[in-house]
Amino acid sequence: MISPQDDERKREIFRTLRNLDLNLLTIFEAVYVHKGIVNAAKILNLTPSAISQSIQKLRLIFPDPLFIRKGQGVTPTAYATHLHEYISQGLESILGALDFHGSHNKQRTITIATSPSVGAQVIPLLYSAIQKANPHLLIRNVAITDTETQLSQFQTDLVVDGSTYTSRTIGSHLLFSDRLVMVCREGHPCSQSSVSLEQLQEHEQALITLQNDSVNEIRKRLNHLFPNLQVAFSSYNMVTIAAMISSCDLIGIMPARLFEMFKESWRLREIDTSLFSDDRLDTTLHYNKLSLRDPMMQSVIETVQRAFPAKGR
Known part of the structure; x- marks a missing residue:
């Protein structure tokens, strides 16, 4: 159970985030990593003046100057180094979750819904095929509740069962007939x-x-x-x-x-x-056709189809 103290602390965090422009954290990281306002401006395609104004805004939020001028660049304070350790991890996690380019070295979870008996038959084979193509993917098997709802609302990535669906949004591939x-x-x-x-x-x-x-x-x-x-x-x-x-x-x-x-x-x-x-x-793989816009999901679906080269429908 969440204690009243924890609940209030979470509310305070959300209030703080609401008043914080998260773009400022990106600018902070650019200045920290590239050790200068001019270098950060080039990387972010902004003017040095805009970078300086952003750093000034951060100084009003945090009780520290963050960066001290040194020669042609800047050096971070101890407090800025402390911030960097947390901000860099947070930004890396966000980029990993977004995974714009379907990078094969990013960890991600693929959810596959099956009945218990179908899962026992196909999940080991699916896991083996997917892991060979992309060893960084994690597989989560969940129960089927309502296939069309689960797929249309993206509650699960893939469904494997014995049904046929007429919805235009659902793609299917026959895995095997037993x-x-x-x-x-x-x-x-x-x-x-x-x-x-x-x-x-x-x-x-x-x-x-x-x-x-x-x-x-x-x-x-x-x-x-x-x-x-x-x-x-x-x-x-x-x-x-x-x-x-x-x-x-x-x-x-x-x-x-x-x-x-x-x-x-x-x-x-x-x-x-x-x-x-x-x-x-019949045992058939089903997926939301919109998932094919995601390079990672397209790769997974094609991997499964190659592992089960039955005639799709």
């Missing part, structure tokens, strides 16, 4: 041999409840194949689905990539059935 497998626990009656549709109908199922196009199509197909389908358990998290299937007689459907990740730790087995042999689950 086949679907029906799974059960080790030792389940359906794990022994080829299983018929009638045998599958005897068992309750576990379903994932993500609201995206691919999952909704799978649910429709299931309702068609199993008109009397009994869904005993559903979850938004495929890891939870896998854990449930491993501990009881539920059967379920999951992408083959996830099955390969889970089968040993959860002792899952693929059910021998051709019911879903033609079905695929």
Whole structure:
């Protein structure tokens, strides 16, 4: 919790900043670094008179002359040296955050939104590809709440899910399509041999409840194949689905990539059935097209597209 003293101190800082022309700090740094008013004027494309007036304004703010004339230049006071240590760090941080030219030696955080199960599949691959292209980038994985809102309001840089969006502001690239497998626990009656549709109908199922196009199509197909389908358990998290299937007689459907990740730790087995042999689950990268104006984001998106050379849409 913020104490009343801290709150008042922050208000005082903001009041001070409001009355301080931050351009003066840039001029201070130029005079300090280049050791003279004339040199600073050349660097900033200002007149020496304008630089002198700015230094005079700073002397009214700070209780110190800041610079003392010495020969053709000036020398900073001890107080000015103290100021320089903090001001230089602040200006460097601001320039790093703005990163006008998308410099590859600047540290920056890229936010990627996924569901837990999609994140487990794609984030390690995305991280590896992005780090090879730009090792200074930091990656932050967050949850998907509302893809179109998150992208349109720049709450996240990238979204990876299985949906399709018609908004003109959203660009997409298909990362991969995965086949679907029906799974059960080790030792389940359906794990022994080829299983018929009638045998599958005897068992309750576990379903994932993500609201995206691919999952909704799978649910429709299931309702068609199993008109009397009994869904005993559903979850938004495929890891939870896998854990449930491993501990009881539920059967379920999951992408083959996830099955390969889970089968040993959860002792899952693929059910021998051709019911879903033609079905695929898409995983797609989405981004705000305005992000392409940012050289750094354009580089990241192109890096991801090269790492997953599927047909974009």
